[in-house]
Amino acid sequence: MNIGLVGYGKMGQAIEQILIERGHQVSKKITIDNLRELNDIKPDNTDVVIEFTSPESAFNNISTCLTNGVPVVSGSTGWLDRFAEVEALVDSKKGGFFYASNYSLGVNIFFKLNEYLAKLMNGRAYDSSMVETHHIQKLDAPSGTAITLAEGMMKQLDGKTAWVNEKTNDASKIGIVSERIENVPGTHDVSYSSEIDTITISHVAHSRKGFALGAVLAAEWLVGKSGVFSMNDLLEL
Numbered sequence: 001m002n003i004g005l006v007g008y009g010k011m012g013q014a015i016e017q018i019l020i021e022r023g024h025q026v027s028k029k030i031t032i033d034n035l036r037e038l039n040d041i042k043p044d045n046t047d048v049v050i051e052f053t054s055p056e057s058a059f060n061n062i063s064t065c066l067t068n069g070v071p072v073v074s075g076s077t078g079w080l081d082r083f084a085e086v087e088a089l090v091d092s093k094k095g096g097f098f099y100a101s102n103y104s105l106g107v108n109i110f111f112k113l114n115e116y117l118a119k120l121m122n123g124r125a126y127d128s129s130m131v132e133t134h135h136i137q138k139l140d141a142p143s144g145t146a147i148t149l150a151e152g153m154m155k156q157l158d159g160k161t162a163w164v165n166e167k168t169n170d171a172s173k174i175g176i177v178s179e180r181i182e183n184v185p186g187t188h189d190v191s192y193s194s195e196i197d198t199i200t201i202s203h204v205a206h207s208r209k210g211f212a213l214g215a216v217l218a219a220e221w222l223v224g225k226s227g228v229f230s231m232n233d234l235l236e237l
Contacts, residue, residue, distance in 0.1 A: 002027040003219055004046040004070070006038065006061045007053035010137070011075070014212035015050055022216060030061075043069045048096075048219045055079050055140050062086055062097070071096030071225075073218045075103055075211070077144030087228050098222045100231045101144030102186075103214025108231045110203040114149050114190055117201060118156035126192035126199070127171065128153060128160070133179040133187040141165055141178035145188055150174045153190070185211075 001024050005012050008031045016026055027046040030038050038061065041049060048071045051061050055078025065072045066089050074097070083099075090097045102108070121128070132146040142150075142165050150163035153174055161172050168175040185205040192199045205211070214231070221234050231237070 001025070001047040001220070001223065002045060003216075004028040004030070004041045004049040004065075006030040006041075006049055006051040006065070007076070009052070011052040011208055011212065012050075014208040015052070015215055018209070018212050018216045022220075024216075032057075038064050039068065041065060041068060041070055046070050047223050048073060050075075050215050050219050052076055052215070059086070063089055066090060066093055066095045066097065069093065069095065071098075071222050073098040073215055073222055075100060075215055077101055077147075078140035080144075080147075090226075090228050094226050096222050096225050096227065096229070098218045098229045098234075100214070100218070101148045102211065103218060103231065104205060104210040105214060105235065106210060107145060107188075107203055107205075108235055108237060110188070110201070111148060111152055112237060113201060115152040115156055117190070117192075117199075118153040121192050121199075122157050124192075124194075126194045128157065128174055129167070129191050129193070130174065130176045131179065131187075131189045131191075132176060133181055133184050135184050136180045136182055138180060141180075142176040143178070143186070143188075145186065146176050146178070149188060149190060150176060 003024050004027045008029050028041055049065045051074040053076050058076035058079040059082045062072050132143045154160045163174040165176050187204045189202045
């Protein structure tokens, strides 16, 4: 397949390596330096785009590609306040859009484990919290993965109605502490604490390869489909 890369940072480079290993062609590499060439990505030269950019540019990148008739796999975070607009665009263009806050198979299993633990802890004398740690180049906080974890917890925990990006004593909120440390691909710790003990589940990424492979698998899967999809669809979770 011919696959376009929109965003060519560390993640984009890791994705390119896997694309080549799997026999695909990189049709176009879009960075901040050649952003005007985004409009050159069309169905006659690109089967699907993989987009990993910044919160500020993600929506424009996604909507441009969809408007041009090219399906998009996106892993950008921090722009989801405009997700409904993308859904409407996909519907009007009969396009294909795949979004995940995290493309790692292990993380998506962790999402399910997190929801199950929250269900078990509901109504018990434990308070929940989270710490997410990433490399210093990550611009948004909390991470999209942390937000997805918090949303999964809120589905199961009565009285938890929101998350905040700090420690909190508010029983209605889940506190997420964000730490930025050099050369950390991504770590998420979810804890339940009482006066007696603490239960913690963790996911620790050792490299970006798992995220990159998941994005490539999503791109391979998306071609020929219309609608909005997630890792639950790809992995049948």
